[in-house]
Amino acid sequence: MNRPQYIERMIEIIKRMPGVGPKMAERLSYHILKMSENEVGSLVDSILKARHIIKSCSICYNLSEHDPCSICTDSARDCSIICVVETPQDLIAISKVKDYKGLYFVLGGVLSPLDAVCPDDIRIDNLIKRLKSDNINEVIIATDTDSKGEMTAVYLAELIKKIGIIDIKVTRIGYGLPVGGDIEYADEVTISRAIAGRREM
């Protein structure tokens, strides 16, 4: 017997999500079929509501219910320092550490020639514009410490120097993080040490 096509279709769609293999997609689909009306309602509603309400902050590109987001409008923060991260998840991970009081900028990815991700595909232009217009003293580059993150950090540091914004100090998040690691999964103490140990590039 073939699986009913409506189950098959749900499995097909769920299978495309990151980190979900065919067996996992099957398991999730059958679980959804066994959930109560109420639970399925909550699941679908939470997806649609989040999609409808969450927007990208027009200053830092963080995901937020408001634009600008609560970090960009927080007057207690040090506006002269920007921490550049790959994703909104990385931003959340760093913001849990109380020692960093500056602002953020979400690149939305990293350079990756093999995947054909070039500077135009991530928000490098927007970052440069912001560095030129705002009164920034320091940019902490907190991309992941894997090869793509490193390459992007080096590219950004050179670009900032090249376009002549010479009064901005460009630093790289300190190697309290294990090399090859993923910021999103680091513990708070490690992130805290990495921020304290940042070095100029």
Next chain:
Amino acid sequence: MNRPQYIERMIEIIKRMPGVGPKMAERLSYHILKMSENEVGSLVDSILKARHIIKSCSICYNLSEHDPCSICTDSARDCSIICVVETPQDLIAISKVKDYKGLYFVLGGVLSPLDAVCPDDIRIDNLIKRLKSDNINEVIIATDTDSKGEMTAVYLAELIKKIGIIDIKVTRIGYGLPVGGDIEYADEVTISRAIAGRREM
């Protein structure tokens, strides 16, 4: 910064699904936020459609678009033999093996005293009713070969003998399956061997 509540809610709901940890739920949620309108539409639509259209077959409790399902209405099948499985996924796994031509019965779980799953919580009554009314010669018990599946198989075999349906042969799926294994994840050759090597209980 705290995560926006609408993202948090989506993570909370996805986290409750089987095999999904907090980090995985976070990853899936952010992925959903990055998906196109079209993709999210397909995801939600596939969930709602599957929930709306898929029903439980009133004879074998398989999930199907029709009631009775295409297996129960297939006149080419041997109606005198029933294969008892735990879940619709197990049924699909066994039905992929072309050598079994009988019918099925989905128990909807296994006995598990520690989780307070007793005979009334799974479809043992419905199975007994079907054995009494239909003209069945053999019941193959194909619950998983882990401790709960074994216990359920023994319980069923004794129950069928006790209630005096003496002309029914009760067999257990053969141990081509590695003991402690999960039928859903077995390969077709192993399942085929296990069916061929079934033994009377």
